[in-house]
Structure formats: C-alpha cells, structure tokens
Amino acid sequence: MTVTIERAAPLLFDAAGKADFSFEVDAYLEPTFGTPVSEWRRIPTEPYVKSYGKTDEDGGEWDEDSALFVAMLDDAPVGRLSVTRNWNGYGLLDHFGVDRQHRAGGIGNRLFEQAKSWAREQGLPGLSLETQNNNLTACRFYERQGFQLGGIDRFFYRGLHPGTREIALFWYLPFAPQI
Template sequence: MNETKLVVEKPTKQVLEEYSKISIRYKVESVYKLQYIRSGLGGIMLVEEPVKPQFKDYDSNDDNPSLLINQFDLTNWAVISAFEGEKRVGGAILAYNTKGVNMLQDRDDLVVVWDIRVNNEYRGMGIGTKLFQECIEWAKENDCTRLKVETQNNNVVACKFYASQDAKLSNINKFVYADVPDEVQFIWSIDID
C-alpha cells in the first residue's frame, strides 16, 4: 500500500463529482439514546443501545456533495482529498465564511467540516484521523477559533471518532430532522489554539 497523500483542493464541479464517488454508507448497529437526569437539570446521559443492523447512506438523500456547487457560494470552501497513489480514497469538505450556512453563525472565525468520508476498503487505517487533523490545520491557517462537525445519534462510530480527536459534544438538538424524528443532531466542536 502506498503512503496516503493529502491534497487541499478548490471545490470545483469536477472535484466534487470525483469526491462524491467515495461512499459515505455505513452500518448502524447501535444508537445513542438520550436519558434526561432530573428533566435535564442534572444533565443528559447518552446511553449506547444496540439496534437491528441497517445501513445508512447520506448520499441517497438530496445531500450529495456534487450538488453543493448549486446550493452555496463555495469561494471560501476547501476540499481535503486523501490519495493512495492516484486513487481518491477519502476526503473532507470544509465550509468557511459563507452566508446561508447556519452552523457558521454569520461569523468568519468558524469552520464546519461539512462532510468527511473514507472509502470502505480504507476505513480503519488512520486516513480519517489524517483528514481530520488536516482540517484542524486548515482552520488554524485561516485564523479560525473553532471547528464544528455535525453527526447524528445513529452514527456511533463517527461520535467515537470525533471524541477520540478531542472534539467535545457541544450541541444536542432533538427536533432538527422532521423527516427522521428518531435521529438527534449532535454538533461536535474543537476550539482552535
């Protein structure tokens, strides 16, 4: 196996189309359930519970990264791509300083990891960690004070990954997804030094 090379790219139509060929599909075998302590006054405990295994594919919705170019001004965005030789095996899309991106809160010192994915054959090899660390470096280079990333309570593997990268669970939003009411939005954050 070749060494993984990371390349920062502009989010052109071609780059996003190539990026979108990497599957984001994952297997759901457990979810985090919210347990309120004293109606939330004592905190919220996340309890991992097994579920009947099923697959989730964000790209099966209207969320495919190749469509971003039609939805936002991507001038300030970046794509960090991971290559093994000539093969694109992973990547991350960074949203920065863009009107209409709610998670950016109309601020120019935040960056959002809009999407991060690694080809199924290459998962568990440290590529996701390399990509995420490069996202943090990009944020530093662009004078950002915080990096944010969204996931859901049914992506336990991603939650554990972000926690392993020293991200902190900063927001739990239970009623965000009207079309999938059992899913809870988790926002993870890293303060940039």
C-alpha cells in the same frame, strides 16, 4: 500504496464523493453532555446500513472561505473533507468520509489535520461539525480528536423523516482553552 492528502478542486472533490461512505447501524445513542461517548446509553435497533446518496449533498458553494481536501490512493480518491467559514466564525467540517474499505488506516486523521491547519491559518477560533446519534464510530472519532458535544437537537431531522430516531449532535473543537 501511499495515501496523499491534496487540496482539491470541486471536480475532484465531487469524484471523491462516489466512494462508499456507508456505515452499519445497530443502535442509537442517548447523548449526554459532559459524558464520554463510551458511557452513553445504547438503544439497540434492527441492524441496517446508512448511506448518504447524492440527494443528501448540498452541492457546495466553494469560495475563498472554504477548502476541499481529498485523500488519494494510487490516483483514486478514497476520502474527502470540506471545511468552510461558518456564520459563527468556526470552521464547519462537512462531507467528511473515508471509503469503507480504507477505514482505520489513519486517512480520516490526516484529512482532519489538513482541515485543522487550514482553519488555524484562517485565524478561526476552532472547528465545528454535525453528526447523528446513530453513527457511533464518528462520535468516537470526533471525541478522540478533542471535540466536545456542544448541542443536541432531537427535532432536526423530523421535518425530512417524521418519526426518525436520529438526533443531530453538534460538536466543537475550540483552539483556545475555554473558560
């Protein structure tokens, strides 16, 4: 059972999106700039499972300014990641997920390394992404990869879900040392 990471065509990338990317939420984090995720205040909530359905997808406009990667296990997709050239010059990571039953085996790391290599080949200054304060596992993963919290938006999701406690967190991984 060997996992391979492939540069994917849109059809395979969409097929990989049918995996179970859900995660359990038992708290919301209160993000703080310059503080490790492990030290962020946890605000407990009634546990629930968060899942991104097809309605949460943007359909993706893939071109030469983007790359799609899929993790394959025995000819079945078990993870995926897209990276596109964002308006600010950074590579924007999106649609990043590993099937629930295949997590913690290094697949996410391998997908991330492919996206990082692509961004460097494109001459981009770094990578960026957005996640939420209810996805503790993702926040810790991005921090381990060297990302820094660059922005917090408390109102980002309220137009879609009034009263939500989700906060958008914008992470950056500059390739060059920052002054």
